[in-house]
Amino acid sequence: MLALIYLATTIVLGACVCRRFYCFNSWLHYLAASFLVGLVLSTWATYLLALAFAWSSKPLVGANVLFFLLAVLAIYNLRPRSMFDPTLSRFRPAGSTVWDAVFIGAFLVAACYLMFGTLWLKDGNVKMAFVVWNDFGPNLSLVQSFAVGHNFPTEYPHFIGPPIRYHFLFWFQAGNLEFLGLNMAWALNLISVLSLLAMLILLMTLGEALFNSRAVGRIGASLFFFPTTLSYAPFLRSQGSFSRAVDAVKHLNHWLWSGYSYRGEDWGIWSLGIYYVQRHLTVATGALLMVLIFVVRRYRDFSDNETKRSPSTRVVKPKPNALPKTAPDTLPDDATRSESLAESTTEMGSLSAPTRAKQEPAFTKQTLGGTLPGFVFSGVLLGLLPMWNSAVFVGAAAVLAVLLILFPLRLQMLALGVAAGMIALPQLIYLSIDGVHTPKLLHWGFTLPDPTMWNVTKYLAFTFGYKWLLIALALVFATGLQRRMFLALSSLILVAFSFQFSIELLINHKFLNTWVTLINLFAAYGLCQLWRARVIGKAAAVVLTVSVTLGGFIEWFRIHNDTIVDVPFRQNRLSDWLQANTTPKDVFLSDRFILHPILLNGRRIFYGWPYFAWGSGYPTGPRDVLYEQMLTEKDPSKLVHLLHQNGIRYVAIDNGIRFGFLKGKLNESVFKRNFERVFEDKENRFGALTIYRVPGSLNDGADLREIKRQALAKSYPLRRVAEESLEASDDELQEDNAGKDLTAR
Template identity: 45%
Template sequence: MLAFIYLAIAVVLGDAICRRFITYVSQPHRWATAFLGGLLISSWWTYLSALLFPRSASPLFWGDIVFFATATAAIGLLRKRYQVELSSPDANAARFEKWDWLVIGIFFIFSCWMMFATFNMSGGMLQIGQHEYPDFGSTVSVMQSFAQGANFPTEHPFFSHELIRAYFLFYFQAGNLEYLGLNPAWSNNILSILSTTALLALVMTLGRVLFNSRIAGRIGAALFFFQGSLSFVPFLRSQTSFSGLLQSLSTMTSFLNSGLGHRGEDWGIWSQNVYLTQRNFASSIGLLLIVLIFLLIRYRRAERSAEALPSTAEDRAVMEGDTDPRMGSWLSLANLRGPLSPFVFCGVLMGLMPMWNGAVLADGLIILGLMLAMFPLRREVLVLLAVTALLAVPQLIYLKTGARPGNFSFFHWGYLLDDPSLATVLYYLLFTFGFKWLLMGIGVAWSGNLERRFFAAASALLVFAFCTQFTEEILTNHKFFNIWLVIANVYVAYGLVRLWQLRVWSTSIPARAAAALLVITITIAGTIDLMPIHNSRFIEMGYGGDKLVEWVKTNTDPRAVFLSDRYMNHQILLAGRRLFYGQPYYAGEAGGDTARRDPVYKTLFESSDPAEVLRLLYQYNIKYVAIDDPIRNGRDLITHPNEPLYRDHFKLVFEDAESHYANIRIYEIP
């Protein structure tokens, strides 16, 4: 119950703050902004409050107490000092807004299915989808380190003794909701579902702001689930019969493969799996859209002197009265603030993002930088960027401090292509997004000057995706494509609307037939890629009532560090404790210097010198040593394990006599 009260306060707080600065065009726009803005602000608010009590028995308890008290007071103060009646939309606009809410409801239900189909809890067992299992090892461990541990100051659970350098605030908030009463699956899924739904509501708003078209917004949001790849072609060619196709779909557990041999395809890089494994991604894009939509509304005012936008003929043809010619600030309180304060606030939202998702911040700065050059209001946008830098740079310095130097060049041509050329890059783009390019071209061709400039600014992300490298893992450049596609989908939708309305020789039949065919071609791959999610098997881990989890929570300090096998997922991590050295890929991805830790880890598990081992255990504040069959069998880095040393010199405090946990034995370090 406390978790839901917390969320309600976060949303109301977000609304009380955001509506002072943001111009809204609809109720869905308002509440999507309130949720995402409130989520970001409340997460920082609670985290910083908890950070004030790092040595208390439960820092999160005090963080929540401070948040509940101060946030409630802030809401009351804001409402008391800012009592302004919000005008309501006219009856016609309200009628069509009901359709928006219906579409958003469908998105919500579909998001519920996706999130719970890949992460759930039943009968005390934590269930993780097979495709999400590797990434969830890292993110769920971060979540649990707050929910069940006391991870203040914050370290990565896979790499203790060093401050965290990963984007963790979303998972902190998920852990906080678990701390307030939800189970791990529900706490993570609720944030993920609401974030995805809010993102799609903002995509709908983007379509309306760009083209004054609710239809384009709704279709653009729906296309979020369909990437448009031509990978369905080799898949369908491989099927010998219709019954064979149905059989393949019913048992399909792998995502579509292009046959081109590019990395990431088996992982589902062009499917919804991106958002299912990276649960903080949707909310991050949504926060960026809040700022971009705000700027687009301001640009329209600057260019049209606040004149009402004309309703478009194609929307009247598709749904009479669907457009709203009064797309102004009927829900806005922003006009009552100073001329620069809304831009300062948007800079604050952007500046708070490095700990939420720094990659999206980088992508957003690319778009904003080009908008600064291509649009008016340069002074205001410079203020926005300055505030962003003021808040973001200290966080970026913090995240980079102590991190191992990257062994890569910033300039990298070709993304994942082995022997890239302009021709292969173009082929990759054409194959990856298929017939969306055609509809996108139609949408851009029928767009106005403002819409074309915005599309050009967003499309710079494609150039950066193919020409730069920000991390050692070039695959992470997929975020450039994902963010660009969210924006481009609105242009695809507008192109579809224009094509639907096109009349050739006084008839619209050919154009509508072409539009229907194009809808099939851009959605079929995404539809097929939903089958691996539906057919995915769960990998289960004991959690609720699990013997080892309960023992760790009851008998060890919440800040305890374990020396163990380099686990990806384990009950020790689910209990909120940290590992000296977890799965090396994710430890390294989080900025840990794995090359320096490897020899220390090897010495701790292979040295026969008790004095040397004890010195290292104390140096790295290791309180428990867990030895199980993977260590004994030399499966990983360890080839000659020294378990007799620990057995002879340290107290055995837990033994897996029933062989439920690979015969684990846990020794306590005095």
């Protein structure tokens, strides 16, 4: 219940804030913006308050209490009644509200299927689709580190020690909602569904605002669910017959791939899977859409004003009952709408640069004061994104930099950029602190092995397929505003192929994912233009619709047929023991498993799956050496010193370590003889896991036998240590340095 109250509070807070800066195309636009603004602001506030309570055992208690108090105070001061009276545009294009509801209802069903169908809890286990299993390793670990752990200041669960270098606020909020009462799956899935739905509503709104067509918005948002490369062509051709092709599609269990050496295809980087695996993308993309909608509306307002100022080529005699200059605000909707529609064909973009410069009015205090707050707030909103998704923030910076050049209102756009930069820069510095893998910034070619211009062109043509034809058609009919927006969005392609922001180049695919999500609106506009033609045009529209959606449609079967992975979570003996006998600050030396049960219980491991830490720029090389050294060191004194030096409280050895790359070198016998065994997986549910407690100090070696006798007297399962270990202790003590021993902490 508290979690739902928290979400309701975030929406109300978002509504009270964003209505002060934005005008909305519709109530749906208003609700989507309210949710995203409220989510971003509330998450930041709760996290910063939790940092202030880092000294307490449960920082989220104080953080949420203070958040509710501050949120209620802010809502009261912002006049909550006003949230039921947002400023709505009077110039919406014609369209059916019923069709809007049908599309959004379908989007909601699809979003629930993707999110709840790939992650749920049952019988104490986490059940997840194999597609999400890999990426959810660090992400679910982050969620649990906040929900049942103590990750303040925040560290990366798979690389404990340095500050976190990964955008984590989406996963923090999921952990916070779990802390407030939802189970892990519901906490994560609920904000995932709401974020995706809000993003799609905003995508519809941008299509409506940019192309003056509600149909373009609906179609563009629908194309999101069917991302298609040309990989379906070789896949279908290889089946040999129609019946075999149908059967292959029905039983598909892998992403379509081209047959070229394009890295990432088998991971589904061009598939819908990206958005239900990397769920934090939707919040950041939604925020970018909000800002683009705002900029488009401000451009149209500016263009309308300039059109009215421009001298007409026609001589029009004023009528005796002509309205005064201040009349537009009181004109009937039909009269003002005609001016708005005429703007799309008489834009400032058709003027030459010198003429435009002459006609641009000097900014007065009134015009600047009336438009500047919205731009500054938009900059603040974007500036809060690096901790949500740094790639989308960088992409947004590129898009807005081009808009600064191509659009008017440059002073306001500059204010937007300055506000975003001032807030984002400390986050970017924080995320890059202590990084050892700092790649060169300029890198041409994305992941292509031979990135000639021809190969890059071929790659883009194959990856986005027939969508290019629709985009080209859209640009033929586009206005100056729409072409400027296309150029700005295309900067995302340039960023993806020209820069390297991480040691893992493949991460640049997020720029292209964002680009294709937004550029779907141009493809939708091209389809609408074709449909307006006669029979041939309608037939071409149908053929091209199939061509740009067929691959995505086929991959829905891959999503449906995905293997379900069971991961032990709660309601088991290991979970009960961890919660009862360890603290969230305890660090375990364990197998480098992606989803270790220790992580899912909010505890820390010294070193998790190396790929994630390596991709984030952590120094994995030295840690590999240290990890192996601690699991192969045969001298008990040196071993304990190493463990203490690295803050390790427990050592967890299972079959993953016993039969992994350390097979034949593992020092488990040293742990058996000298360490207290505190947990043993007799049922072999966790890979025959045995957990040893690290002794607290090195003192007089004469007490080693007594330590082992005390351990045997307790209820810990010490399998096979027994008397032969005690007798062997005398020989070991003679070999130890001056008879040092280990005393249990």
